[in-house]
Amino acid sequence: MVSGRIPQVTQVVRQTTRDLRRHNRAALLSSLYLRGPVSRLELVAESGLSAATVTNVVSELIADGVVAEAGSVESDGGRPRTLLAVRPEFGHVVGVDVSETHVEVGLFDCALGTLGTVRHPLVGTRLDPDEVAGLVRTGIAEVLEGGEPDAVFGVGIGVPGAVRDGGIVHAPTLGWRGVAFADLIHPHIAAPLHLDNRARTLGQVESWRGAGRGAERAIVALLGVGVGAAVATAGPSHPGITTSEWGHTVVKAGGAACRCGSHGCLEAYVGTEAVVRHYADRVGREPVIGDESDAELARIVEEAREPGPAADVLAETGEYLGIGIANLINLLSPDRVVLSGSAGAIMGPAILPAVRDAVRRHALGYLAERTEVVLGRLGPEAVALGAATLPIAQLLASGGRTG
Ligand SMILES: [Zn+2]
Numbered sequence: 001m002v003s004g005r006i007p008q009v010t011q012v013v014r015q016t017t018r019d020l021r022r023h024n025r026a027a028l029l030s031s032l033y034l035r036g037p038v039s040r041l042e043l044v045a046e047s048g049l050s051a052a053t054v055t056n057v058v059s060e061l062i063a064d065g066v067v068a069e070a071g072s073v074e075s076d077g078g079r080p081r082t083l084l085a086v087r088p089e090f091g092h093v094v095g096v097d098v099s100e101t102h103v104e105v106g107l108f109d110c111a112l113g114t115l116g117t118v119r120h121p122l123v124g125t126r127l128d129p130d131e132v133a134g135l136v137r138t139g140i141a142e143v144l145e146g147g148e149p150d151a152v153f154g155v156g157i158g159v160p161g162a163v164r165d166g167g168i169v170h171a172p173t174l175g176w177r178g179v180a181f182a183d184l185i186h187p188h189i190a191a192p193l194h195l196d197n198r199a200r201t202l203g204q205v206e207s208w209r210g211a212g213r214g215a216e217r218a219i220v221a222l223l224g225v226g227v228g229a230a231v232a233t234a235g236p237s238h239p240g241i242t243t244s245e246w247g248h249t250v251v252k253a254g255g256a257a258c259r260c261g262s263h264g265c266l267e268a269y270v271g272t273e274a275v276v277r278h279y280a281d282r283v284g285r286e287p288v289i290g291d292e293s294d295a296e297l298a299r300i301v302e303e304a305r306e307p308g309p310a311a312d313v314l315a316e317t318g319e320y321l322g323i324g325i326a327n328l329i330n331l332l333s334p335d336r337v338v339l340s341g342s343a344g345a346i347m348g349p350a351i352l353p354a355v356r357d358a359v360r361r362h363a364l365g366y367l368a369e370r371t372e373v374v375l376g377r378l379g380p381e382a383v384a385l386g387a388a389t390l391p392i393a394q395l396l397a398s399g400g401r402t403g
Pocket of ligand 1: 248259261265
């Protein structure tokens, strides 16, 4: 028999009221952050809450230092409306991108403005988790040097592969199977730690702040050494994000060998090192891979301004990327596809016309005509910025409480 005290009715009511207040705070803060600056009137219209509730919650958020007034806009015939926004200086977050070739650490303010970044190359393909964790800790210490470590309310880390059970990483491309990565960082870092797949966090930041903003269903392509895609679907407050192993879908039967063991994968044609290798094969020299591969890709893009092997390789890259995107369009019918990640930033502008042309030829017309293919707007540090959205998402969900 279950024993125990039956809760008093007043306690239940108090609990429910508190839950409701917390829920309203979280909903309004999310709206403010993701759509801001916004007026109180817009918050009322968007949330469906009463004007009195919105006024009370906003006053609380202002008193707590999370939100501040940010100018005003003219309204039709009435008084100018005051705009509200989350205060960038409310606190800082750290975003860490663990890629196949480097660890990049960024310090950002609460509005995701960049305060500083550092980058450490990784050497080799079977990376020791302790060594990578050491570089992450070093990078975090470096970006915090001379700053205010106490202002940091969270650290987000984006990793290749899947993250399960709060910090266990399965990343076959790094050779990690069930690595308790969070445990290697956590004892050394005071702020709460959040880990997630880096394609997912990139999808989140592109849909919050980048080229995915406002789309009903945006596919954010992470183009780097590894290739992945996140699907961001608009929701009532946050976009819902799912990821896929898009880089390992086959675009050419019997094609180039992929590091996953298969042949003809998209990644084997459009990943940074794949493009660099295809170029090296054509000109008969050793490929420049590892942390230098981004610089080599930039050089190939430059060389491709004139006809020759570099232009041929990029034309092929654009064709296969277009096929990969056409497959996504036929499967998922997005309204926008964003080319992001470091390789997206480096080669995106050069290959975009070829990508769009291939999409037109390979996707079903009625689906392709409602899909725009665009470049990401967040630059090469987009993935570290994406990781920084993890503690921000936690802040929004808690209604602005960092404790
Ligand atoms: Zn593969």
